Amino acid sequence: MSKPDIFVYEHPSSGLVVVSGKDATTFLQSLVSQDLDSIVDGGGGRTLLLTPQGKLGYALSALKVGEKWWLYVDGEYGPALVDALTRYRIRVEVVLEDWSSNFAALELWGDGASELATRALQISVAERPFSHSRWGDQSLVVRVPQGAVGEAPERPTVFVIGPQAEVALAGEKIISAGANQATSEQFEYARIEAGIPLFGVDFDERTIAQEAFLERDGVSFTKGCFLGQELVCRIDSRGHVNRFIRRLVINGDSTPEKGSEVAFEGKLVGEVTSVAKSPDHEHSVALAMIRREVEPPTEVAVGISEIEATVLT
Template sequence: MSPRLASLPVDARFALLPPLTLVELSGADAGTHLHRFCTQDLRAVAPGGGREAMFLDAKGKLTAHGIVLRTADRWWFLGDAGQGARLAAHLDRYVIREEVRIADLGDARIGVLIRSSSGWNEPTAATLPDLASGAAMIAMSEDEALLIVRDGRFGADGVIVIGTRDAIDALTGVWDQAGNGRLSDGDVERARIEAGWPRFGVDVDAGYLAQELDRDRTAISFVKGCYLGQETVARIDALGHVNRKITPVRIERGAIDVPAELFAGDAPAGRLTSRVSIDGAETGIGLATLKIGAAKPGTVLRTEVDSAVRITVIDPASSSVG
């Protein structure tokens, strides 16, 4: 077992994550191939690093969203469940003479989230990249059985460990015996929503345009040059905005089942897709897809079912939506 994972800080808590997408790319041209088909500039990514990115179809619609990571001899795509088969087929379709091998490993790997406010011994806070810039960090355990990832999707203090079920079960057994607590599903969901990370299949799907995820600053390079779907991205950038986007909201005065249609006055404004309680059952935070006119911070929305519930748009530039 990796020494860096055998013991955690006393305050560290952990939780098994929902199913994930993990696509592995190897071969001399793996990095170049990924760079040609994603929204991010990967040329400066060194082993141990990574970047948030999107992969688009020819019309600029979303094929996959997640983190592209690099280890010593291969590249990885890590994302929410439901993207692996489509992304692997998408990338394989454009392999002509390139030396690239693509494997969808999502069904063979699971992930566990660790959160600790005091940090942990390796990687240390001092060595972490600026997560706000879209950067990420990856390491391998000594026996290469585990991927250790820090990418900001669960906040700055979140670390994801990915491995086979047997390997993850062995780790969590050690942590349970050591007295480290478990994160609840609500803890995990709150961390994701506070980080502004839209979940594929819940908040976004293959019908979304890149800028509708509102991840421009961290996931899109507007200067890297051509890639599949780039014309649509550039056209939207020239126009100045999309017609809808993922937006953080605060919910007060009642619980809401998601998904829920939202209204600004009597006019349809969008849909709430994620929600978690933060201060009791009647207060929560969430992510919604809103029409651009309703996405201004401070805008008050309501649901069709319960007009007493108060939903307020939050500034996504704040450090937390909580």
């Protein structure tokens, strides 16, 4: 019997910062874009730490674990996130700890991923987004609706975040239960095809939240003041951004390089931020930051070879 199309992938790097102390929630509530006051133990949400100018500092998953907050970020940004938060820790009882070096994260996706994780780990994977269950001594199993750009549907995903040894054991159990162990190439293709941008890869500190569609579930426009609020709220109420992260599909053998220019009717309109070849090598997919006047679906030319590509919604 063939395996189901469920894949598991352990991230080579990830950041985890734990915020504790009696002022932990009020401290974070004054800084991040999500309304944390409404989140109870066992819950969580997507949130942003913006710069004072309103550009992106970090894109985070904030998980309430007892009286602590676990802040998960893609990539090796744990130490930098601690430094950023420390600048605002003034006259509050808050402890900031970088657990990144001892912790790991794996990701499970595909139809039936939650059911497979439930069976493999002998726990109930919550249906509510960002809800999490304890597993092992210190690990969390989290249902994360991966935020997608444009009109791409969100991809339900299960994360296991915890000490490296526990996450490795969880991976073994999940694979034994029938999941396929994904290569980095398979992970990149699946991520890009689903329209899931990564911080530090597809967007960075020059990005405004709306350019990456991060405001849809990462910003509360009713919570009150937070760092960098003015720009994001002004755009939401009476403005617009001039570019968006978009998905591209490129048919044929040619695959553009990351950083390739995107042109429309002879005019430069964007740049490729991520690209991956399909498993059957019949096409490629990419993410690119594209000018807003290029409305999907639109044919564009990519790179110096002017590879034909289609901008998707």
